[in-house]
Amino acid sequence: MTSQVGSVPRRRFLGLGGAGAAAVVLGTGVLGGESANAFTLRKDNPFTLGVASGDPSSDGFVLWTRLAPEPFAADGKGGMPDRSVRVEYEVARDERFRQVVRRGAAVATPELGHSVHPEIHGLAPDREYFYRFRAGGEISPVGRTRTFPVAAANPRELDFAFASCQAWQDGYYTAYDHMAAEDLDLVVHLGDYIYEYEIKNNNKRGVTVPEQFGTETFDLARYRLQYSLYKAEAPLQKAHARFPFIHTLDDHEVVNDWAKDTVLMGRNPNPDPAAFARRKAAAFQAFYENLPLRRAQLPSGPHIRVHRRLAYGRLADITMIDTRGSRDIQACSYGNGTGRTKACQERFDTDRTILGADQKRWLLDGLSSSRARWQILGNQVPMLETDWDPGTGKDVWVDPWDGYVADRNEILAAVQERDVRNLVVITGDRHQNYAADLKRDFDDPDSPTVASEFVGTSITSGGDGADVDALGQTFLAANPHMKFYNAQRGYVRVNVNRERWLGEFRVLPYVTRPNAPISTRAAFVVEDRRPGVQSA
Structure with a gap:
């Protein structure tokens, strides 16, 4: 479990030369930290974002924190000075840090929002570890994490949860309190x-918010500020400190x-290409600055690579894909304001892609060569067909795989x-829960089921929700491959x-x-x- 460490004497923190030499690196883990400074904290806590x-x-993970003693400062700088700051870290086998296995320091730079992402290597596989940071004379909360089994291992099981869609203004992050207890x-x-x-102030929480949040996010300072508001939430911090996360992004991290x-659709359609490139660059940088991502995910201007593969021994390969950065513009009448279209032949065009040619090849090669059981x-967006028309026609959203x-x-x-073997797709975006069979061809009634999909609802987006609403009744009638529908909030817990x-x-x-x-x-x-879902 997570805990504060105020009872641990500071003189025991980072006795450099004890359990291994200290490595001083930039927040990206690339360069030396000769220009990094210790700084005197004039506020109470630089670790407000957790x-x-x-x-x-199998031998490590990436750690993260971002220094922000004033997280809601309107300039997005979190109350930090315009200089690089040294951030020390420890990794231990025990929560009280009696068995420290790694000590080091990273450089938090203003260019990366005073975030650090030290990558830890050389640890034992399939083992729990604890970590913490120090900066400005203050010690962070303790985080708990763990390594994966080695590639050749055959672990008995894997327990994880997946989540998405956490609009702050739509409700409280209570789901993360429950997730942290799993x-x-x-x-x-x-x-x-x-x-x-x-x-x-008309948000669904019914709370007053500072005026600096009253504008849409377009530039880096505003994206940073938005992340600060979200990440200041205690339940989200608790879940992050309790478990390692694997992240991808969808649309709202940008627009x-x-x-x-x-x-093509929304409040800012058809933007100037140069202006949109600047907006993406700002959004991707803020995404990287605020999440535990490796150097491989460090963006280059308006480009970021989030597709990657992680192996949990031979039990499971976890493949993360990107359905935004290389897709073609949505088909047909998407700009009519509904996001749905009937009789749209363009969505069948063989040269249209949601993945891009390179990523699609990478995905197929990985699926074909994998030796994992699952x-x-x-x-990000549902792969199954979601038809709105219970009759003979089809009425589908064209933003997802449809x-x-x-x-x-x-x-x-x-x-x-x-x-x-055993492809199971896990999906967010829709603010609804589905369990569904994936057919080789949804236009062929006799097409075989070849995989399974679990679509998870939102943490908060959409407000309180309902069990089976009118849309759910339509979907269950129109989509026989959909075995379950629910529109409440929460997450999906998986044991494989x-x-x-x-x-x-x-x-x-x-x-x-x-x-x-x-x-x-x-x-x-x-x-x-046996592809396809069955009631437990």
Whole structure:
């Protein structure tokens, strides 16, 4: 469990030369820290945004914190000086740091929002560790994390949760309090970690917010400020400090429904390309600055690579993809304000892509060559078909994979033809829970089921929600491959072992006031070598 460390004497923190030599690196872990300074803290706490870890490997992980003694400062600098600052860290086998295994220091630079991302290597596999930071004479909360098993290992099981869509203005982060109490190995976050919208006093929490949040996010200072508001939430900090996270992004980390180089729908359609490139560069930098991401995810201007693969021994490969950065603009009448379209032939065009050619090749090659028993695909937008028309026609959203049918058919055909074992897609975006079969071709009623999908609801986005609303009734009638629908808030808890996958939909009755209880609304299993979902 996480804890404060005020009772631990400071003189014991980072006795350099004790358990290994200290390495001083930039926040990215690249360069030396000769120009880094100690600084005198004139406020109470530089660790207002908490601590985190992420992207575990069999011998380490990345650690994260961002110094922000004044997290809501309107200039986005968090109350930090315009100079580099030394941030020390320790990693230990025990929560009281009697068995320290790594000591070092990173350089928090103003260019990266005084964030640090030290990458830790050389640790034992499949083991729990604890970590903490020191800066400005203050010691951070303790974080807990763990390494993955080695590639050749055959672990018995994996426990994780996945979540997405946490609009601050739509409710309280109570789901993260419950998640932090679970017994998990990791958390996968599937995007919409922030929303770019302005936040005003008419929010669903019914609270007053500082005026600097009353504008939409466009530049780096404003994106930084938005992350600060979200990350100051205690339940989110608790979950980050309790488990390593694996992150990807969706649209709202930049702007609603963006596609590669433009925005076709929403409040800012068809922006100037140069202006949109600047906005993406700011959004990606703030994304990197505020999350436990490795150097490989450090953006270069308006470009960022978030697709990557992590191996949990031979039990599971976790493949994270990017369905925003290389996609074609959404098909047909997407600009009509609904996001849906009937009789849209453009969505079937074989040259349209949601992944881009390079990423698609990388994905297929990885699925084909993997020796893992389970293939977990971290995906932003629903892959299954979601038809609004219970009759003979089809009425679909074209922002998710329904607008990129050729890519979907190619991926799912390859799963069958290349005998990919146990593909389970985990998805966010929709603010609804689904359990569904993935068909090789959704336009062929006799098409075989080749994979499974679990779509998780939002943490808060959309407000309190409902169990099965009118849309759910329509979806269940129009989409026989959809086996479950729910529109409450929460997350999905997964236990996967060598024989089966168990996905449990954990839901809250409300989020517009705090302290909601949690329950398991439904559970579905996928059996080894038997694609498709079954009620548990």
